[in-house]
Amino acid sequence: MGVLTAESENVTASRIAANSKRMPFLLQVTTMAWRSLVTTFRTPAAIIPGIIISVFFLFVYTGSLGNASNFLPGLAGKSYLAFILPVSIVSSALSGAGVAGQAIVRDIENGYFDKLLLTPLSRSALLLGPMIAGAVTLGLQTIIVLAVGLLLGLESATGLGGLLVVIALALILGVGFSGFTVAIALRTGSAAATQGGSFLFFPLTFLTATFVPVALLSGWIKTAAEYNPITYILEAMRAVLLDGWQAEVLLRGLTSASVLGIVLFVFALLSLRSRTARR
Amino acid sequence: MSNREIVxxxxxxxxxxxxxxxxxxxxxxxxxxxxxxxxxGAGKSTTVSMMTTLALPTSGRALVGGFDAVSQAGEVRRVAGVALQEIGLDPLMKSMELLTIQAQTFGYSRKEAQARARELLDLVKLSEFTERQVGKYSGGMRRRLDLAMALAHEPEILFLDEPTTGLDPASRRDIWAEVRRLNKEHGMTIFLTTQYLEEADELADRVAIIKQGQIAVEGTPAELKASMGTESINVSFRETDQAEKAADQLRDMGRVQIDRKVLRLYMSQAAAAVPAVMNRLQAASLEPISLTLTQPTLDDVFLQVTGGRFTESEPEAEAVA
Incomplete structure (x- = not known):
């Protein structure tokens, strides 16, 4: 009975009404993000290893290199924990980013992606949803890593504000990395390729001032670090944790993260175009 | 009445x-x-993809509800509901969540969407399973939910791509009943692809048989069957000469054809003529081993058109003696 509330006599009216009704863009994005988060948390096995690995790295680096700051010019008397913690956060951003790409691959495989393409949802919302969910997951990971850091005796030179900056930078970076894995997912539709694709970013976390400040690098790795946007993100995080507010360093970090994020989102959007055009 | 045509x-x-x-x-x-x-592989799903805006045609035009599937894709998506061959459901989500989001994407407020979702779950008899993840549903339940998803925004035109493939007979009948109801009560135009002749025969007002990307024949099921010729009574005997004697007795009733020990009598209203045939055979002391009645079926049309095994084997027969 009356399943379709519009009966045939006023179909024209319902057609006009249906055509004019729109879901606000922001709601589209939050709804899609919420959906991705719900499914992520229904498969906790997908995110727990990432958190464990980040914490593991933090322990290993501080355990083995904890006294190194005494021998490193420019770090003497400072906490190596605060210096290395951003590396742990960036690498967790990397592993967390795979979540968004895997979510898209899952949707492509189970056909829900096609179903969503048949709705009036904006294409950007389709991408931003899983990317934001990836970033939120990553935010939680970052908070956990920071909490472990605090337990190990981390002290932020800029207090809570600095911690928030670290989280914000991680989130922007996470959206960017997510965009990258989403793009690979859209181009290949393959879980294995998406997994592999997220490793392409792995060198970025090491071709930079990973273990020592940039000033101590030399040769090709110094050049690589200077072109690597991760370097400036790490520097910004380290500055707020070790030294205090430094507008220029902070701005450079935020710009690097944002540019990386935007470029990778556009890459994802282009990948969506090519995916839908090909079919 | 709005334009609900598909062209x-x-x-x-x-x-x-x-x-x-x-x-x-x-x-x-x-x-x-x-x-x-x-x-x-005949091109059914590709046709549906183009009609429903998922694929761009290389050339040609698709109009759904008067809207062009290429240049007015947004409008087409609003007037048409689509259930693809591959069930498009996220197994980690629950039916209520999926239906609510589906309705919301078409502009329903959250409250309206939830009400609509409850209505649809009732309709497809899944109200008791709203808290179960879709991945744990049976094949039949998933199909029903997928159909409900296609109906979420009250479409005027419905595309169903092989809606019952892989379903058990009972679930298949459920889907058929629902398709008929949507068509009758809501005047929905329904485009249905299927590999099952029975399904096309049962549901469709008109049928097109597609082969290698082209429509081979089109018409009402009755027209297509009629194109295959009339019904026949098939009588088999122990010996060839008996069949030949029987042919002499029956020649005036219709066209007779003898294939070794089997006699075929082509005529209209064959069922009604069976007693008369039996009487004449008995009068001539001819004892058949079996007598079957053959109705032309959509099978015959299908197999002939698609170049199947029709010429080699017996058409579907209904035994009467």
Whole structure:
């Protein structure tokens, strides 16, 4: 009975009404993000290893290199924990980013992606949803890593504000990395390729001032670090944790993260175009 | 009454050198159920993808509810509901969540969408399973939910791509009943692809048989069956000469054809003539081993058109003696 509330006599009216009704863009994005988060948390096995690995790295680096700051010019008397913690956060951003790409691959495989393409949802919302969910997951990971850091005796030179900056930078970076894995997912539709694709970013976390400040690098790795946007993100995080507010360093970090994020989102959007055009 | 027609004009979809759909034209009137029948790989799903905006035609035009599937894709998505061959459901989500989001994407407020979702879950008899993840549903339940998803935004036109493939007979009947109801009560135009002749025969007002990307024949199921000729009574005997004697007795009733020990009598209203045939055979002391009645079926049409085994084997027969 009356399943379709519009009966045939006023179909024209319902057609006009249906055509004019729109879901606000922001709601589209939050709804899609919420959906991705719900499914992520229904498969906790997908995110727990990432958190464990980040914490593991933090322990290993501080355990083995904890006294190194005494021998490193420019770090003497400072906490190596605060210096290395951003590396742990960036690498967790990397592993967390795979979540968004895997979510898209899952949707492509189970056909829900096609179903969503048949709705009036904006294409950007389709991408931003899983990317934001990836970033939120990553935010939680970052908070956990920071909490472990605090337990190990981390002290932020800029207090809570600095911690928030670290989280914000991680989130922007996470959206960017997510965009990258989403793009690979859209181009290949393959879980294995998406997994592999997220490793392409792995060198970025090491071709930079990973273990020592940039000033101590030399040769090709110094050049690589200077072109690597991760370097400036790490520097910004380290500055707020070790030294205090430094507008220029902070701005450079935020710009690097944002540019990386935007470029990778556009890459994802282009990948969506090519995916839908090909079919 | 709004335009609920579906029109395809010389639709072509090429992948490289391969033409998956090679010049398909048809017109489905408002409120009609149109069956698109063909074997695997004939181009059914590709046609649906183009009609429903998922794929761009290489050339040709697709109009759904008067809207062009290429230049007015947004409008087409609003007037048409689509259940693809591959069930498009996220197994980690629950039916209530999926339906609510589906309705919301078409502009329903959260409250309206939830009400609509409850209504649809009632309709497809899944109200008791709203808290279960879809991945734990049976095949039949998933199909029903997928159909409900296609109906979420109250479409006027419905595309169903092989809606009962892989379903048990009971679930298949449920889907059929629902398709008929949507068509009758809501005047929905329904485009249905299927590999099952029975399904096309049962549901469709008109049927097109598609082969290698082209429509081979089109018509009502009755017309297509009639094109295959009339019914026949098939009588088999122990010996060839008995069949020949029987032919002499029956020649005036219709066209007779003898194939060794089997006699075929082609005539209209064959069932009613069975007693008369038996009487004449008895009068001539001819004892048949069996007597069967053959109705032309959509099978015959399908197999002839698609170049199947029709010429080699018996058409579907109904035993009466």
């Amino acid at each position: 395809a004009e010389n639709l072509i979809k090429r992948y490289g050198n391969f033409a998956a759909v090679n010049g398909v034209s048809f017109k489905v009137s408002s409120g009609e159920i149109y069956g698109f029948l063909g074997p695997n």
